[in-house]
Amino acid sequence: MRAPRFRTRLAAAAAAVLLAPLALTATPAAAEETGAREAAASGLTVTYTESARWSTGYTGEITVHNVSDTPVSDWTVEFALPDGSRVHHLWNATLAGTPEGYTVTPPHWGADVPAGGSYSFGFNGLHSGGATAPVGCLVNGSSCAGGPSHDSRSVAYYTQWSAKERDYHVRDLVDSGSAGRLTHIQYAFGNVSADGECFMSNEPGRGDALADYGRVVPAEESVDGVADDPDQDLRGNFNQLRELKEMYPGLKVNISLGGWNWSEHFSDAALTEESRERMVSSCIDLYLRGDLPEIDGAGGKGAAYGVFDGIDLDWEWPGSGGNPHNTVRPEDKENYTALVQEFRDQLDKLGKKTDRHYELTAFVPAGGWRLDAGYELDELMPDFDFVTVQGYDYHGTWESTTNHQSNLVVDARDPQPVISAELVVQAYLDRGVDPDKLVLGVPFYGQGWTGVEPGPDGDGLFQTATGPAQGTYAxxxxxxxxxxxxxxxxxxxLFRNDEAGTAWIYDGETLWNYDDPTAMTRKTDWAQSQGLGGVMVWSVDGDDAEGSLMAAIDAALSD
Structure with missing residues (x-):
């Protein structure tokens, strides 16, 4: 088990935000792991708000959240207070102990935390001018911040179009249990204009500000069960992500910029020192300062502040071809390094003002030739918190022969020029990248062909196809x-290659290559065995209502 990465940064953030997680002091490793497992089972998390302060006193409110589907009547919250602070009077709960270790239990008349709801109690306290946020918080013996029981990164992309086009809402992350299994959500995508700036738009193909922060989310789709007010300045996915972070205080949410369709203007934006400064400043203003343009009555200065914890760069691809509309230059390689440095510098400058660390991550390609064309890894990696490595689309229906799209190792039967996660990861290691900064991407979707003959093994694999199979959306x-x-x-x-960590299904004509929970477990175990920093999924809306794939990854990371 690797040392936890996140709690040290959370401690610095607590003083800068009003709503703070009560899990800022690390507990011994064994107790922390046991507690986190219990937290996942109980579905309880805790948040703290300092609602008022005067010369020597303050008012605080502690809220117990229950994301499970059953009410909880027997709960205990334990915490300490910083030096110089103590509880003077507490209401709507029972208090015992001292500032070095308080225990709070329900009042004598009882106080259930309803399923999918919360219960709050408040207190007046005394302070000596310093911090007041509780530390070392446990709820029913588990970390108040909730989240996964492991210390690896579990990263999921949630897309701008998931709710509208896939009927998969941020609330579904809670109902499926996946939210409690994640350390990071990468929200995909933000666009960069021809002027080289992050921007918002409702113009088809350029943006969907309505989905991002304009749509009024009804109660049945809302994380907290309360419908958006049509007059509030932040609605849509952004507000739901904010509510999700309140429920899971340890969860990080980053905005992912670019993607296959929106990397068109990255080369221009990275071209000069002036253009790089302009792009980075615009992205930080829009997403981290939260200064959203007013569109359809939503937005405004600071409207989205606190939603995002960092930037994820998904330029596909510097120095080599991606989408045919992309601009590609030989100097993209050096300019990408300079762009990343500019992001790191401006993020750190903002972090000094807000007393927090802003993450910088990236989606990076499969294939050593793309690395050599566009990435100076020895200079880039110190500026990234981690990078997610493409572990899928190794083969697909742009080819006329069926194959694995996400294999760990080379299949001995493969007649094609071979590719595998093992070879891809090794390309990064050979270029000096620390494996702990690499997060392996895995797919929550499959690639399919039709017109496929059985072949000598009767399973349709490595056989010629007449074309792509028809999926629900494409x-x-x-x-x-x-x-x-x-x-x-x-x-x-159903067929499998356990060594390659792959599965495929075949009906005599159509073949789909995909990953099921068994394959996910194999891939996650492999990533752990290689010392990688975790697992990333594209995209979480491909999972079922029970979050079966995410549960398999979480269980494997927790072993």
Missing amino acids: AGTEDWKALEEKVASGEFE
Whole structure:
């Protein structure tokens, strides 16, 4: 087990925000692991608000959140207070102990924490001018911040279009249990204009500000069960992410910039010192300072402050071809390094003002030739908190032969020019990257072909196809949850290559290569065995209502 990465930075953040997690002092490793497992089971987290302060006193409120589907009546919150602070009078709960170790239990008349709801109690305290936020907080013996029981990174991309096009809402992260299994959410995507600046738009193909922060989310889709007020300045996905972070205080949310469709202007934005400064400043103002343009009555200065904890760069790809509309220059390689440095410098400058650390991450490619064309890894990696490595789309329906899209090692039967996660990761290691900064990407979708003959082994793999199979949303791809239904129907036969960590289904004509919970466990175990920093998923809306894939990853990371 690697040392925890997140709690040291949370401690610095506590003084800078009003709403703070009560889990800022590390507990012994064994107790922390046991407590975190219990937290996941109980579904309880705790947040703290200092609502008023005067010369020697203050008022604080502690809220116990219950994300499970059953009410909790027997709860205990334990915490200490910083030197110079103490509770003077507490109401709506029972208090015992001293500032070095308080214990709070329900009042004598009882106080259930309802399913999917919360219960709050408050107190007046005395202070000596310093911090007042409780430290070392436990709820029912578990970390008040909730979150996964492991210290690896578990990262999921949540897309701008998940709610509207896939009927997968931020609330579904809670209902499926996936939110409590994640350390990071990367929100995809933010766009960069031809002028080289981050911007918002409702113009099709350029942005969806309505989905981001304009849509009024109804109560049944809302994380906290309360509908958005049409007059509030932050609505939509951004407000739901803010509510999710209040429920899971240890969760980090980063804005991911670019992607396949929106990397068009990165080369221009990175071209000069002036253009780099302009791009970075605009992205920080928009997402981290939260200064959203007013669109359809939403937005305004500071409207989205606190939603995002950092920037994820998804330039596909510096120095080599991605989407055909991209501008590509030989000098992209050096300019990408300079752009990353500019992000790190401006993020650190903002962090000094807000007393917190802002993350900088990136999605990086499969293939050593792309690395050599566009990445100076020895100069880049010190500026990144971590990078997520493409572990999928190794093969797909742009090819006429069926194959694995996300194999760990080379399949001996593969007649194609071979690729595997093992080879991809080794390309980074050979260039001096610390494996702990590498997070392996895994797919929550499959690649499919039709017109496929059985072949000599009768399983359709490595056989010529007539074209892509039709998926729910596009030809050639399908969510895991839909593929699992095909397996359950009995129409398809399931095949595996356990060593490669792959699965595929075949009905005599159509083949889908995909990852199920068994394959996810194998991939996660492999990533752990290589000393990698964790696992990333694209994208979480491909999971089922029970969060089965995310649960498999979480269990493997926790072993």
